[in-house]
Amino acid sequence: DAGVIQSPRHEVTEMGQEVTLRCKPISGHDYLFWYRQTMMRGLELLIYFNNNVPIDDSGMPEDRFSAKMPNASFSTLKIQPSEPRDSAVYFCASSLVAGGRVRSYNEQFFGPGTRLTVL
Amino acid sequence: AQRVTQPEKLLSVFKGAPVELKCNYSYSGSPELFWYVQYSRQRLQLLLRHISRESIKGFTADLNKGETSFHLKKPFAQEEDSAMYYCALSGDTGFQKLVFGTGTRLLVSP
Numbered sequence: 001d002a003g004v005i006q007s008p009r010h011e012v013t014e015m016g017q018e019v020t021l022r023c024k025p026i027s028g029h030d031y032l033f034w035y036r037q038t039m040m041r042g043l044e045l046l047i048y049f050n051n052n053v054p055i056d057d058s059g060m061p062e063d064r065f066s067a068k069m070p071n072a073s074f075s076t077l078k079i080q081p082s083e084p085r086d087s088a089v090y091f092c093a094s095s096l097v098a099g100g101r102v103r104s105y106n107e108q109f110f111g112p113g114t115r116l117t118v119l
Numbered sequence: 120a121q122r123v124t125q126p127e128k129l130l131s132v133f134k135g136a137p138v139e140l141k142c143n144y145s146y147s148g149s150p151e152l153f154w155y156v157q158y159s160r161q162r163l164q165l166l167l168r169h170i171s172r173e174s175i176k177g178f179t180a181d182l183n184k185g186e187t188s189f190h191l192k193k194p195f196a197q198e199e200d201s202a203m204y205y206c207a208l209s210g211d212t213g214f215q216k217l218v219f220g221t222g223t224r225l226l227v228s229p
Contacts, residue, residue, distance in 0.1 A: 048216060
């Protein structure tokens with residue numbers, strides 16, 4: 001298994017442009033997470049899905065950010081319009097709630113990240 | 120509100136020296152605490168979790184509820200321990216949601 005796959009690995013764009021980040025979770029995993037990593041704030045959870053349904057998007061910074069999960073094997077994080085302060089590394093992670101035991105934390109497996117630079 | 124604090128951005132030690140990476144948390148319930156690690160050019164991965172009470176790569180961490188701390192310790196640091204370390208918390212509701220600290224970069228010099 002290649003693990004969580006993210007694309008692109010690097011993205012450089014200009015302010016005002018639309019940016020779409022992609023993620024393929026580990027096959028069979030039922031939770032998917034999007035994080036943003038910056039020097040100042042560390043790792044911040046943006047949004048997470050369970051069985052393709054958004055559960056908590058309270059970390060999404062503003063309306064410019066949106067995330068979708070049309071099926072169990074694909075998710076996107078879109079920024080429109082992008083701004084320089086969105087420059088960061090964006091991680092996707094997935095996990096499997098083994099045996100349906102939701103009341104217990106399950107290890108998250110991270111992708112390699114997408115380094116976004118907005119000029 | 121859930122909060123994880125890692126007061127040191129950078130910790131630099133010599134090989135063979137003891138290491139302690141500090142982590143304090145704020146949570147009113149019974150949290151689960153974790154350490155994640157990111158080695159150079161590798162993915163972020165789980166190092167250890169407090170409920171397992173295990174030692175991984177010589178690292179241990181004890182949950183101190185009185186001091187609300189979960190410091191990561193290793194008696195003798197190795198150069199291959201150089202990495203970014205994140206402390207994280209999962210609350211007793213919404214178990215799958217992790218709150219991370221800002222991370223500490225450990226640099227072990229020869």
